[in-house]
Amino acid sequence: MNNPVIRVELVSKTFRTRKGGVEAVRDFSLDIERGEVVCVVGASGCGKSTVLNMVAGFIRPTTGKILLDGEEIKGIEPRCGMIFQSYALFPWLTVLDNVAFGSRMKGVSRKERYRCARRWIGLVGLRGFEDAYPGELSGGMQQRVALSRVLANEPQVLLCDEPFAALDAMTRQIMQQELLRIVRESSKTVLFITHSIDEALILSDRLVVMSARPGMVKATFDNDLPRPRHMDIQLTEDFLRLKRRVWELVQKEVVKSMSQK
Numbered sequence: 201m202n203n204p205v206i207r208v209e210l211v212s213k214t215f216r217t218r219k220g221g222v223e224a225v226r227d228f229s230l231d232i233e234r235g236e237v238v239c240v241v242g243a244s245g246c247g248k249s250t251v252l253n254m255v256a257g258f259i260r261p262t263t264g265k266i267l268l269d270g271e272e273i274k275g276i277e278p279r280c281g282m283i284f285q286s287y288a289l290f291p292w293l294t295v296l297d298n299v300a301f302g303s304r305m306k307g308v309s310r311k312e313r314y315r316c317a318r319r320w321i322g323l324v325g326l327r328g329f330e331d332a333y334p335g336e337l338s339g340g341m342q343q344r345v346a347l348s349r350v351l352a353n354e355p356q357v358l359l360c361d362e363p364f365a366a367l368d369a370m371t372r373q374i375m376q377q378e379l380l381r382i383v384r385e386s387s388k389t390v391l392f393i394t395h396s397i398d399e400a401l402i403l404s405d406r407l408v409v410m411s412a413r414p415g416m417v418k419a420t421f422d423n424d425l426p427r428p429r430h431m432d433i434q435l436t437e438d439f440l441r442l443k444r445r446v447w448e449l450v451q452k453e454v455v456k457s458m459s460q461k
């Protein structure tokens with residue numbers, strides 16, 4: 201790979217706690233190309249969020265480094281937009297104001313911010329809900345607002361930390377399709393964390409399986425399943441074959457991580 205957008209280079213992270221050190225991530229390396237969707241799967245507590253938080257610049261690696269377009273990430277990185285499982289919307293602001301809020305920091309004019317916010321609200325399928333408050337919306341709709349707020353900042357890279365994990369199964373599938381559509385239309389680079397192998401297989405170009413803590417790259421799979429990926433792809437032999445291979449690896453790590461607790 202010549203010019204990855206993101207290069208994670210032999211990164212380790214040990215958290216200092218009152219009880220001593222917790223080695224969360226060890227020697228983790230990953231290159232992500234422009235426009236690629238990479239999903240990371242692994243057991244709960246294996247260090248997935250830690251990796252993502254380091255790419256976002258929220259926390260610094262203990263050793264190793266992370267490059268964005270060849271430059272080391274040293275602080276919170278505005279070129280990366282993060283979406284979480286919790287929507288983190290301001291309940292006292294309307295949908296429109298929530299979405300327009302993020303780019304306030306970037307010195308964009310008010311008119312332009314609202315124009316852009318309206319466009320993204322439309323793109324995530326929420327036209328007509330601009331004046332609603334988050335509390336009036338379903339979980340899936342709130343997550344769309346959160347997504348459009350991040351996208352309105354025009355990040356180069358979208359970082360996703362299990363954003364759909366709290367949604368019911370049907371809403372989750374719809375959100376996966378929406379994300380695929382938006383990513384295709386805006387050619388974003390995506391690093392998506394999930395503990396669902398199905399979700400990773402639907403979304404990814406490449407899939408990384410993490411080991412039990414300390415999180416390392418256990419294996420990487422190229423996901424050549426045909427696109428566009430509709431839900432019925434989950435019933436195909438190719439899907440099931442790949443799922444079985446991934447699951448065998450993940451399962452071993454889940455068992456290991458359960459004995460750690």
Ligand SMILES: Nc1ncnc2c1ncn2[C@@H]1O[C@H](COP(=O)(O)OP(=O)(O)O)[C@@H](O)[C@H]1O
Pocket residue numbers: 215216217222223224242243244245246247248249250251413
């Ligand atoms: N700020 C922190 N301080 C101490 N330990 C932490 C901190 N953040 C995460 N950890 C520990 O690091 C390990 C990996 O956590 P995390 O990256 O959140 O896992 P995952 O997202 O895969 O569930 C866990 O054992 C967790 O308790």
Ligand SMILES: [Mg+2]
Pocket residue numbers: 248249250361
């Ligand atoms: Mg996590």
